[in-house]
Amino acid sequence: MNDIDHRVLGNKLDLFHQQEEGAGMVFWHPRGWVLYRVLEEYVRVRMRRAGFREIRTPQLLARSLWEKSGHWEKFGAAMYSLDDAQEERALCLKPMSCPCHVQVFNQRVRSYRELPVRYSEFGACHRDEPSGSLEGLKRTRAFVQDDAHVFCAHSHIEAEVGRFCSLLRAMYADLGFPDFKVALATRPSLRAGSDATWDRAEDALAKAARAAGLEFDVRAGEGAFYGPKLEFHLTDSRARSWQCGTIQLDFVLPERLDAEFVNERNERERPVLIHHAVLGSMERFIAMLLEHHEGGLPVWLAPEQVAIATISDANLAYAEELMQALDDACIRALLDSRPERLEKKIVDAREKQVPILVVLGSRDERDRTISIRLRDGRQSTLAFADGVEYLRLAALPPPVASKV
Ligand SMILES: [Zn+2]
Secondary structure (H helix, E strand, O other), X not given: OOOOOHHHHHHHXXXXXXXXXXXXXXXXXXXXXXXXXXXXXXXHHHHXXXXXXXOOOOOXXXXXXXXXXXXXXXXXXXXXXXXXXXOOEEEEEOOOOHHHXXXXXXXXXXXXXXXXXXXXXXXXXXXXXOHHHOEOOOEOOEEEEEEEEEEEOHHHHHHHHHHHHHHHHHHHHHOOOOOEEEEEEOOOXXXXXXXXXXXXXXXXXXXXHHHOOOOOEEEOXXXXXXXXXXEEEEEOOOOOEEEEEEEEEEXXXXXXXXXXXXXXXXXXXXXXXXXXXXXXXXXXXXXXXXXXXXXXXXXXXXXXXXXXXXXXXXXXHHHHHHHHHHHHOOOOEEEEOOXXXXXXXXXHXXXXXXXXXXXXXXXXXXXXXXXXXXXXXXXXXXXXXXXXXXXXXXXXXXXXXXXX
């Protein structure tokens, strides 16, 4: 493993660990969990602003649901099962959340006027991946998808795919990946649904992608068993490609799970189901972010955004006052008041990849200033309140107020 491997960085930066008793699972440490939660909250805000409503669905469900949905037949080997002795039936840990979202949609009669219905979920999934394929956060047995489903009419497909493509473009740019490649994956040999249904689904997706201004390669035979998909591949700082986002059309699952709405003619009609994810797996995306940035995350994602180093104990009260002000301004900071030399504190903060350093000495306290050092070497001394405001702006996540 080289030193930009996310597993090495995860250990060095004290973000997470894995161990044999939980192969393919992740123990998030405090610093890593901050990173995870910041990323999650960013996605949450983006999804909400794009018109999705967040839901939460169970992880453990009766196998009969997975048989009905078709997942048992296709994914059964990768699904964790257990017997519920009390109810005498088999249960499975969900490998994906799609059937659960259909259950929420099906809870009442839907009118065409309600469509599109958009749900998002940070879906906690389990898949029994072969032990040889496990690779840190890149391939795990327990992972969280930034999952979302749209239930809509055929006439909505183009607009919904377009909406997703704008969302995805904005999010990738915010996360430091302005360029991505797109592939259209078409019908696999093992599939559900008639050829006519597949013709219609592939045409609709290609047309919607073109309308959204995307150029794509066709990957014949690589679609999901229930429908074709667009795959979004990001290129990282080492020119490696990572498949992250997907959008998939599905005419099969609504049929299998009896999703329907009442159309303009007062008839029952099947909605189209669109599955999508922007990041794919939270864990895998964090692996990519760590390797892409070689551990030096952008300020808004850094577990601690500011490290305060005191020159001597004499300035501790002033440093604590600054800590409080940063906390009030929602800036994640740590205070290094150890009886160490300043140089040592600076080296330690850099090793932890804390992007902004504030050094406080007696002169700062006397003048009520703070001295700020950025990762690129820039330094400035600002009045206390101006300094806090400067740091607040530097620490903000990307502007999510922009329309997507
Ligand atoms: Zn899905």
